[in-house]
Amino acid sequence: DAKTTQPPSMDCAEGRAANLPCNHSTISGNEYVYWYRQIHSQGPQYIIHGLKNNETNEMASLIITEDRKSSTLILPHATLRDTAVYYCIVRVRRDDKIIFGKGTRLHILP
């Protein structure tokens, strides 16, 4: 049973902000939201994670709604190298496994 719902694909113009939504309406109080991405045939790459506060790092920003039922990953200035499948995952922080669902295939258009 999927814990998250993401659109299957999105387009974004190069240089613009890419906003990737994720619904996780059944998230539990001790579950974090993690984002990973996978560039074609490469190992998945950790991007960011958060519990309830908005988070920012050198790669992206994570905006989590107050009720925690949805979140948005923001790539502030998308480049062609950001073309990848983006996975939104909810998990207890020290739970052993990450389960990849159906992510969003992001196409950055030149």
Add this chain to the structure above:
Amino acid sequence: AAGVIQSPRHLIKEKRETATLKCYPIPRHDTVYWYQQGPGQDPQFLISFYEKMQSDKGSIPDRFSAQQFSDYHSELNMSSLELGDSALYFCASSPDRGAWGYTFGSGTRLTVV
């Protein structure tokens, strides 16, 4: 910075043969995870180890086994290979049982012919 090292990068085996994939985690990472990704599919969790003990198990066939050694490297052993085992196999490592995210290796592409 050191990354997760997987070997070999590519492997071709015949049906019913055996294959061994190796994973060398980032130094001081105590947890190792194995994933299988078939063509056009999302990565599927196989098995994980924490401090050299198996800690979780996913949809890993009985023909597969894995272990983590005293130096924290891990090996995935696959026997009686089938055509359907052809896939990318990723290893990931983390400190603190993945609290801060995993670092994945570049993967081993296994082709069974």
